[in-house]
Amino acid sequence: MCPTSSELGLVQVYTGDGKGKTTAALGLALRAWGRGLRVVVIQFMKTGDEYGEIAALRKLSGIDLFQYGRDQLIVKGKHTEEDVRLAKQGLLKAKQALTGKNYDVVILDEVNVVAYFGIVSPEEVMGVVRSRASGVEVIMTGQKAPKQFIEEADLVTEMRMIKHPYDAGVLARAGIEY
Numbered sequence: 001m002c003p004t005s006s007e008l009g010l011v012q013v014y015t016g017d018g019k020g021k022t023t024a025a026l027g028l029a030l031r032a033w034g035r036g037l038r039v040v041v042i043q044f045m046k047t048g049d050e051y052g053e054i055a056a057l058r059k060l061s062g063i064d065l066f067q068y069g070r071d072q073l074i075v076k077g078k079h080t081e082e083d084v085r086l087a088k089q090g091l092l093k094a095k096q097a098l099t100g101k102n103y104d105v106v107i108l109d110e111v112n113v114v115a116y117f118g119i120v121s122p123e124e125v126m127g128v129v130r131s132r133a134s135g136v137e138v139i140m141t142g143q144k145a146p147k148q149f150i151e152e153a154d155l156v157t158e159m160r161m162i163k164h165p166y167d168a169g170v171l172a173r174a175g176i177e178y
Contacts, residue, residue: 008037008104008105008135008136008137009132009134009135009136009137010137010138010154010155011129011137011138011140011152011153011154011155012028012137012138012139012140012153012154012155012156012157013112013139013140013141013145013149013150013153013155013156013157014139014140014141014142014157014159015112015141015142015143015144015145015149015150015156015157015158015159016143016157016158016159016160016161017143017159017160017161018158018159018160018161018162019159019161019164019177020159021141021142021143021159022053022109022110022141023053024141024157024159025041025107025109025139025141026041026053026057026107028105028107028139029041029057029063029105029107030063032104032105032137033060033062033063037104037105038102038103038104038105039062039063039064039103039104039105039106039107040063040064040065040066040097040102040103040105040106040107041057041063041064041065041066041107041109042066042068042090042093042094042097042106042107042108042109042111043065043066043067043068043069043090043109043110044068044069044086044087044090044108044109044110044111044113044114044142045068045069045070045074045083045087045110045113045114046067046069046109046110047067047068047069047070047071048067048071050178051178052174052175052178054067064103066090066093068086068087068089068090068093069083069086069110070082070083070086074117074119076116076117076118077117077118079117079118079119083119084119084120087114087119087120088120090111090114091120091124091125091128094106094108094111094128095128095131098128098129098131098132098133098136098138099131099132099133100133101133103136104135104136104137105136105137105139106132106136106137106138106139107138107139107141108125108129108138108139108140108141109141109142110141110142111125111140111141111142112140112141112142112143112144112145112146112149113142113143113144114142115146115149116142116143116144116145116146122146122148122149123148125140125149126148126149126152129152140153
C-alpha cells in the first residue's frame with residue numbers, strides 16, 4: 001500500500017564514520033519507487049558513474065538523479081569557488097525539488113559534509129529543507145552532520161565503523177564499496 005502524503009514529510013539524517021549512509025538512502029529510494037512514490041537523488045560533491053549504484057540509477061527509469069560536484073576529492077578547508085558554485089546549484093535544485101510538488105522523497109546525498117566543510121552553511125541547508133511542501137520526505141546523508149541537522153531531524157541514524165577491510169590493506173572493490 002502506498003503511503004498517503006500525510007504520512008510522509010519527515011526529515012531523516014544518516015551520518016557517522018561507518019560506510020552505508022548513501023547505500024541506506026538509495027535502498028530507501030528503491031523502496032519508495034517500488035511503492036509508487038516519486039523520488040529524486042541530489043548528490044553534492046559527486047559526479048560521474050564511477051559508483052555502481054549511480055550507474056544502476058541511470059539505467060533505472062523512475063528515480064531522478066542530479067549531481068553537483070567535481071571529479072575530485074575535496075578536503076575540508078581546501079574547497080574552491082567552483083565547489084561553492086556547484087553546492088549552491090545543488091541547493092537550488094533541492095529547493096525546486098522540495099517545493100515543486102514533483103517529488104515525494106528527496107535525498108540530499110553528502111549534504112552533511114558540504115555543510116560541515118563550510119561550502120554552504122547549515123542554516124542555508126535547513127532553510128531549504130524547511131521550505132519543503134507538505135508531505136515531502138527528506139533524507140540527508142554524509143559524515144559529520146551538523147548539530148542543527150540532528151536537532152531538527154525526525155530520525156537520525158549513525159553508522160559507526162567498528163572494523164573495515166581497508167585497515168588490513170584491502171582496497172575498495174567494484175560492486176561492494178563503489
